[in-house]
Amino acid sequence: MPPTPCQRYCGDDFSAYGRRFGIAYRFARQGRLPVVQGRVEEFALRPGMRLTHSDVEVLQHYASSSLQSAALLVLVVLEGCVTLQVGGSERHLRAGMAMSTRLAGSAHALHASQAPGQRLRTLMLGLEHAAALPQLALSAGASAPSIWRLPEHLVGSLEHALDDHWQPGAQRLLLEGLALQLLAHVQPAMPPHPLEQPGVSPGEQARLEAVRQRLLQQPMEAHRLEDLARLAAMSPSSLRSKFRHAFGQSVFDCLRQRRLTLAREYLAQGLSVQQTAQRCGYRHASNFTTAFRRHFGVSPRRLAHTLA
Structure with a gap:
């Protein structure tokens, strides 16, 4: 390549x-x-x-x-x-x-x-x-x-x-x-x-993976740190530190990345910016546009035009 x-x-x-x-x-x-x-x-x-x-x-x-x-x-x-x-x-x-x-x-x-x-x-x-x-x-x-x-x-x-x-x-x-x-x-x-990541036990690793899968499979939901911490059987502060330790990014960076990756796919399928924002869990299209441009360096509208 x-x-x-x-x-x-x-x-x-x-x-x-x-x-x-x-x-x-x-x-x-x-x-x-x-x-x-x-x-x-x-x-x-x-x-x-x-x-x-x-x-x-x-x-x-x-x-x-x-x-x-x-x-x-x-x-x-x-x-x-x-x-x-x-x-x-x-x-x-x-x-x-x-x-x-x-x-x-x-x-x-x-x-x-x-x-x-x-x-x-x-x-x-x-x-x-x-x-x-x-x-x-x-x-x-x-x-x-x-x-x-x-x-x-x-x-x-x-x-x-x-x-x-x-x-x-x-x-x-x-x-x-x-x-x-x-x-x-x-x-x-x-x-x-x-080979296991230091500071994260096998049981914790499994629960952290469950949190990550929840974010990847349900990115449109309004996830709260407290709810995800209960899923991981950890305190919110432990989830923050151990999730970053395990996956190299924060909980909400993982969620944002998943949402924006899906957004690009929806735009390629012909969905509007407003429809894409709603499907990806953004309440306001303006917030979605800002996050998308910061992540990809181009506005969702321009990318949709390029993919059309």
Whole structure:
């Protein structure tokens, strides 16, 4: 997928990318319906080392399986949540976390899935073979994925390097240096239980997921923090902090993102701005227009005209 300021990617685009890099994709809906919207950039940092930056709105659920071999694969989540299938268990990679693993073909495929209604910003750093960076002394074969938290200073440096103001050559050099820093922080394989997010127990995680699903499935409702806290069996303040800890965004940022993602779909279907605002839970079209423009950088009326 070539880099672009903002573009819609459908299943065919993902399939073409998958053929290049040995990734099998599965989508909730087939055909030419868009899967994500945003930008995807690829950087060839040095022979055998590739970095892919994605900043997209997830429009429909999709899953992937990495089928090719790789000496090392590092996935960094800057915003949003990626669900991983690791040894038959489901794990969640959230903002500020990274996963590192070695791949050994389809017999040891890494499975991932992305939920709709979220902004997802990720970095994927791949080393095709151990000779690409001999200093790491990578051994052959598959390795259990290790999930770990990035140092805050490295997160800030990555965010800065991904700003739009850099010249391409300077940005590539900066990203290569940061990629080497990232590799220096790669952790050894860990047993399964540390993959859970620190500070959130498995039971709390399940209740937080129930809250998130309520927001995603009923975005038109006038949700109150107190009601959602009762659903999570937590105090409102605990829900605030633990929800952000678990999913990388606040409760109401999650709701707003879901509403606006649906709004874009309704506008594409031909609904008016007023109808779209009401269906998405906005009492006043003016509030909806303000939120939509702030989120997408364009008014809903102009976007509807573009999609017509």
